[in-house]
Amino acid sequence: MSEKLPFFDEEVLYEVIVSTVDDTKQPNAAPMGVRYSNGQLILQPYLTSTTYQNLLTNKEAVINVTTSPELFVKAALFQEEFNAEDFLTSLVSSAPFLKACAHSFIVVRVSSFSIDDLKARFLCEIVRVDLSEFRPRLYTRAFSSLIEILIHATRVLAFQRDKDKESEVSRLLELIDYHQKIIGRVTSKNSMYQILMRKINSKINQVRV
Ligand SMILES: Cc1cc2nc3c(=O)[nH]c(=O)nc-3n(C[C@H](O)[C@H](O)[C@H](O)COP(=O)(O)O)c2cc1C
Missing domain, CATH: 1.20.58 (Methane Monooxygenase Hydroxylase; Chain G, domain 1)
Structure with a gap:
């Protein structure tokens, strides 16, 4: 899939919430930067992060596209407040998406990765895009x-x-x-x-x- 992604300009780092699962199917959601480049999405998680481990093990992730302040705060600092009902799975990936971002997510699969000092760099192919209900907020x-x-x-x-x-x-x-x-x-x-x-x-x- 290499058509233009709605809302994304090429080579700009956007802040999103990335959801993944570990090998016991435990879901995880964390804010991450993502860059759209040559039809792929690039994620750069620190090697110490759960997102890195999950991407390495499972190779799948969902990019939850949101401008919700509450969701960013929860995913960044209060992950323990998420429970199983906050996540849903789609038919195309084992990685869940956030219920709060239904119709505002992109499913990706790792196509290659490398390690650069403290961070990994995952090149991800786009498997499915549903941004039909993404509503940007007024700028503040x-x-x-x-x-x-x-x-x-x-x-x-x-x-x-x-x-x-x-x-x-x-x-x-x-x-x-x-x-x-x-x-x-x-x-x-x-x-x-x-x-x-x-x-x-x-x-x-x-x-x-
Ligand atoms: C807006 C925002 C963007 C972030 N971008 C990244 C990133 O690109 N890579 C990274 O490793 N951590 C990033 N972080 C920090 C992680 O979200 C944070 O370390 C988180 O605890 C990692 O969660 P995890 O261990 O469950 O993956 C970002 C945090 C925020 C708030």
Whole structure:
């Protein structure tokens, strides 16, 4: 399949939620960057991630296309809140998709992979596209800042026990603070964004003590 993907420009990194399964059929969903290039999708999971292990073992994944702030927060920092009912399987893949992204997903299969330092690079062929119910949201700086915060927060969690990474963690916490101030400026206290921020902060503070 090499027709143009709707919504995707070539060679741009987009943020999506990738769902996979392990060899016991346990589903997993994590935010990942994905790039569309020459009719294929490229995923670059860290070697330490479950997504990497599952792609290596099972070779199948679903790219869940969403702009839901809640879904990104859950998949990035609160994966334990997902349960079996949050996932559905299609006929074309063993990897499940998120029920919240029904008709807004792309099924892929790994065609080749390589390892580059700390990350793998999976070239994936597109097996099925259903973006018929993908609805982009109006642009808000709060969403961009939330995504930045989540990327930094997942690194803070990954580095939490690594003494050599203390200055990197301080730098990441400063960036989180910077983006949090933007969210404070463009939303109000009772907005979904600030409610999610309070949840993210309590998670970060828990692991920092
Ligand atoms: C928007 C966003 C994009 C991300 N992109 C990647 C990525 O491309 N590769 C990666 O390994 N981790 C990425 N991460 C971090 C992972 O989502 C995070 O480490 C997650 O805990 C991995 O989950 P897993 O171990 O279940 O696969 C991203 C996080 C966010 C919030």
